[in-house]
Amino acid sequence: MTRVFISRDSTALSLGAEQVAKALAQQASSKNLSVEIVRNGSRGLFWLETLVEVETSQGRVAYGPVQAEDVASLLDAGLLEGKQHPLYLGNIEEIAYFKNQNRLTFARVGLTDPVNIDDYLAHDGYRGLKNALALQPTEIVKQVTDSGLRGRGGAAFPTGIKWNTVLNAPAEQKYIVCNADEGDSGTFSDRMIMEGDPFVLIEGMTIAGLAVGATQGYIYLRVEYPHAKIALNQAIEAAYKNGYLGENIQGSGKTFHLEVRSGAGAYICGEETSLLESLEGKRGLVRFKPPLPAIVGLFGKPTIVNNVISLASIPVILDKGGEYYKNYGMGRSRGTLPLQLAGNIKHPGLFEVAFGMTLRELLYDYGGGSASGRPIRAVQVGGPLGAYLHEGQFDTPLDYEAFAAISAVLGHGGIVVHDDTVNMADMARYAMEFCVEESCGKCTPCRIGSTRGVEVIDRIVDGVQKDKNTVLLRDLCDTMTYGSLCAMGGMTPFPVLSALNHFPEDFGLEAAKA
Numbered sequence: 001m002t003r004v005f006i007s008r009d010s011t012a013l014s015l016g017a018e019q020v021a022k023a024l025a026q027q028a029s030s031k032n033l034s035v036e037i038v039r040n041g042s043r044g045l046f047w048l049e050t051l052v053e054v055e056t057s058q059g060r061v062a063y064g065p066v067q068a069e070d071v072a073s074l075l076d077a078g079l080l081e082g083k084q085h086p087l088y089l090g091n092i093e094e095i096a097y098f099k100n101q102n103r104l105t106f107a108r109v110g111l112t113d114p115v116n117i118d119d120y121l122a123h124d125g126y127r128g129l130k131n132a133l134a135l136q137p138t139e140i141v142k143q144v145t146d147s148g149l150r151g152r153g154g155a156a157f158p159t160g161i162k163w164n165t166v167l168n169a170p171a172e173q174k175y176i177v178c179n180a181d182e183g184d185s186g187t188f189s190d191r192m193i194m195e196g197d198p199f200v201l202i203e204g205m206t207i208a209g210l211a212v213g214a215t216q217g218y219i220y221l222r223v224e225y226p227h228a229k230i231a232l233n234q235a236i237e238a239a240y241k242n243g244y245l246g247e248n249i250q251g252s253g254k255t256f257h258l259e260v261r262s263g264a265g266a267y268i269c270g271e272e273t274s275l276l277e278s279l280e281g282k283r284g285l286v287r288f289k290p291p292l293p294a295i296v297g298l299f300g301k302p303t304i305v306n307n308v309i310s311l312a313s314i315p316v317i318l319d320k321g322g323e324y325y326k327n328y329g330m331g332r333s334r335g336t337l338p339l340q341l342a343g344n345i346k347h348p349g350l351f352e353v354a355f356g357m358t359l360r361e362l363l364y365d366y367g368g369g370s371a372s373g374r375p376i377r378a379v380q381v382g383g384p385l386g387a388y389l390h391e392g393q394f395d396t397p398l399d400y401e402a403f404a405a406i407s408a409v410l411g412h413g414g415i416v417v418h419d420d421t422v423n424m425a426d427m428a429r430y431a432m433e434f435c436v437e438e439s440c441g442k443c444t445p446c447r448i449g450s451t452r453g454v455e456v457i458d459r460i461v462d463g464v465q466k467d468k469n470t471v472l473l474r475d476l477c478d479t480m481t482y483g484s485l486c487a488m489g490g491m492t493p494f495p496v497l498s499a500l501n502h503f504p505e506d507f508g509l510e511a512a513k514a
Contacts (some may be wrong), residue, residue, distance in 0.1 A: 001034045002080045005053040005060070006151035008114070009042035010187070011229050017050040019068040020191065023054075027071055034079065040105075043110035043173065044350030045097055053092055056082040062092040097347060097366050100370045102328055102354045104338045105313045107195035115234040117242055117331030120199040126244060131253045132207045140211040141167055144314065146322030147335025152177055153270075153307030154382065154411040154487070156400045157335075162304060165294040166212040169302035174214035176205050176256075177298055179307045180221045180228070181263045181270045184383025186342035187414035190308035194221075194228035197312075198235035202258060204314035206245065206305055209256040217258040217261040218276050223265045225227050232260050260295020267438040273307040273488050274440060285440045286486045307412070307471065308337060328354035333399045343380075343416040344370045353398075362393035374419040378427070378503070382411025384434050385491035388427065399428055424503035431495040439488055446489025453496065460507050470509065473500065 006012075006021045021037055024326050028035040037163030043051060048064035052074070061082035063074060070087060077085040093099060094109075103109075120126070132140050141174060145160025178201065181188040186199040195203060207216045209379055221229055236258055239245040264278045273287035276298050297303025313335065317325045326334045333355035339347050339362060346368030353362075363369065363376060370376050378388045387408040389396070396402050403410045416425075435450035453476055459469045484490040504511050 001036050003036045003038055003055040004080070004248055005038045005040045005055070005110075007042040007051060007110070008227070009192060009229075010225075011044050011046050012049045013049070013164060014093070015049045015065070016067055017047075018080070020050045020052065020066050020071060020312060023068040023071040024075075027075055031075065032484060033075070035080065040112065041114050042108040042192060042350075043092060043098060044106070044192065044352075044482070045095065045347070046349040047347050048089065048251060052079070054079060054082050057094060058082065059091045062089040062095070063087040064089055075215070082273060090273065097208055097349070097351070101352050103352050104316050104325070104328070104336050105166040105200070105309060106164075106197070106214035106338060106350070106352045107156055107192070107316070110190060110199065112197070112232055114196050114198055115238065117199065117235070117238040117244075120197075124319065124477060125199055125315075126203055128315035129203050129207055129244065130250070132318050132381045133211050133250060133254065137167055137211050137213060140207065140318065143317055143322040144211070147317045147325040148322075148329070148332070149310065149313055149317065149325065150333070150400065152308060152309035152313070152337065152412065154184075154402050154409065156410070159306065159310055159388045162294055163208065163308070165292070166214070166302045166304050169295055172301050173216070173299075173301050175301055175303040176208045176214045176217035176497045177276065177303055177305045178214075178217070178311055179207055179220040179270065179272060179305055180225075181223075181275060182221050182222050182266045182412070183270045184307070184385075184412050184414050186380070186416035187383060187412045188342075189338040189340055191222075191228055192338075192350055193227065193312050195231050198228075199239065200312045200315055201232075201308055202235055202239050202245070202403065204311035206249070207314050208257045208317055209307070210219060210254055212302070214304065215255045215257060217256060218279060219258070220263055220269070221260050223262045229260060229262065236489070246269055266440075268440040268488055268505055271488065275305065277302070281417055282416040282450050285442050286488075288485070309412075330354075330356040330397065330399055331401055333401065337398065337410070337413045339398065339413045341367050341417070343418045344372055344376075346371045353389050355399050356397050358395050358397050359415075361396065362398070362415070367417070370417060372417045372419050372421075374421065376417055377420040377422055378418045378424060378499075380416045380427075380495065381414070382420075383414050384431060385409075385487060385494055386411055386414075387487040387494040388424065388502065389498070407494070407498070409491070419430045424499040424506040425457065425461050426506075428496045428499035428507075429454060429461075431492055431499075432457060435492040443489060445480045445483035446485070446492070447491060449476055450483075450492060453492075455505075457496075460509070463508060466507075466509060470500070470507075
């Protein structure tokens with residue numbers, strides 16, 4: 001029986017993976033070929049999807065991008081033996097884009113059947129949990145602290161400090177909440193993990209529960225991720241059935257329960273306190289801080305709120321040790337970050353690498369430059385609230401502090417590329433307009449400031465008292481930055497001011513007046 005792998009990832013499905021799988025099954029049946037089709041996660045090489053991999057004695061041989069109409073010629077050419085064809089790519093592990101990654105969190109994505117727990121166990125799954133069960137809570141937290149892991153959701157807060165706070169908070173009930181409301185433009189790493197290796201997230205949350213004494217966990221899932229919901233629920237069911245969730249986990253006497261809850265469809269619910277409000281059945285409004293969720297969180301109890309990639313990074317840390325993870329990266333940015341390339345880029349996809357690679361290297365050596373072939377003019381990093389970087393900043397290393405030094409954010413690792421046809425005044429206006437639409441409305445700087453911001457940008461572009469309105473826009477951004485309750489209003493000025501500072505000509509301004 002020859003095993004053929006075709007992705008069940010949402011991106012692959014949108015590019016015809018389901019049709020390719022059906023065509024292969026039908027033709028293999030009609031030709032009496034012995035084929036097992038495994039629906040794996042995507043390798044993250046999106047420009048090659050639908051990617052078809054065949055298990056051979058020389059490793060997994062890949063073909064792509066494959067359409068349903070290509071299946072017949074592939075089979076005739078010797079697909080099942082890994083033979084040559086115009087769509088032949090060779091051993092998947094040797095493709096430069098894939099080979100040069102540091103896959104720690106995404107080690108199994110694309111390799112295994114995402115919802116087969118035996119496959120997960122056969123590829124080092126649940127080794128981290130096994131080690132955690134033999135440790136005291138303080139020892140688990142120490143491993144996480146020693147790893148240098150910081151929150152991968154955008155704020156980059158040290159994970160070990162957050163866990164230690166919850167560990168030391170006295171309470172009869174504590175919670176683990178996974179922020180899976182991935183709403184930033186150009187981001188999809190959370191979705192890829194949940195669809196391509198859901199057990200690693202479940203294992204990470206279980207370890208978090210053991211670390212702080214929490215017995216209940218919730219995955220607050222973006223409502224627009226139906227395929228992730230199916231994969232997560234299938235994996236959770238298998239984890240319960242095999243004793244990795246529930247009462248008496250693996251005979252340890254420890255308890256951890258886990259549920260998936262669908263989000264409210266609001267961008268603001270990606271902010272941790274709004275998320276908790278929504279999870280409690282209320283409208284997603286930002287809470288005042290303090291108290292922090294680590295002290296007074298879900299239902300008023302101490303709560304760990306981490307995003308998907310943060311929690312999915314925990315199993316490898318507990319498996320191989322905090323020092324192993326810390327050996328990747330630079331400065332205070334330790335470990336790896338799954339970077340997501342989107343927009344006008346030749347090779348879009350996911351690239352997991354240790355902190356320290358430059359943006360230019362990622363964009364050109366692996367991203368292949370713009371899809372249009374035109375010069376890359378601006379790159380937005382960190383979602384719709386991230387700054388726009390110009391060509392002179394492309395040599396900045398991918399590192400939290402290096403980005404902060406140029407008034408930018410690395411955030412969730414989403415990178416959206418624009419070529420030289422982009423109008424940056426339009427992009428700045430879009431940022432303010434996005435805030436108008438997505439603000440929860442609780443604080444005035446965000447709610448009113450963004451509305452006024454759209455109007456002021458329009459006046460500048462229309463040539464109405466340009467100098468006066470440029471000063472007004474900067475003052476408004478200053479008020480939003482320092483007066484907003486959360487990052488929604490506080491970071492909206494990042495894309496606006498970066499566009500204004502680096503591309504003043506698009507606003508009809510002279511560079512000297514920027």
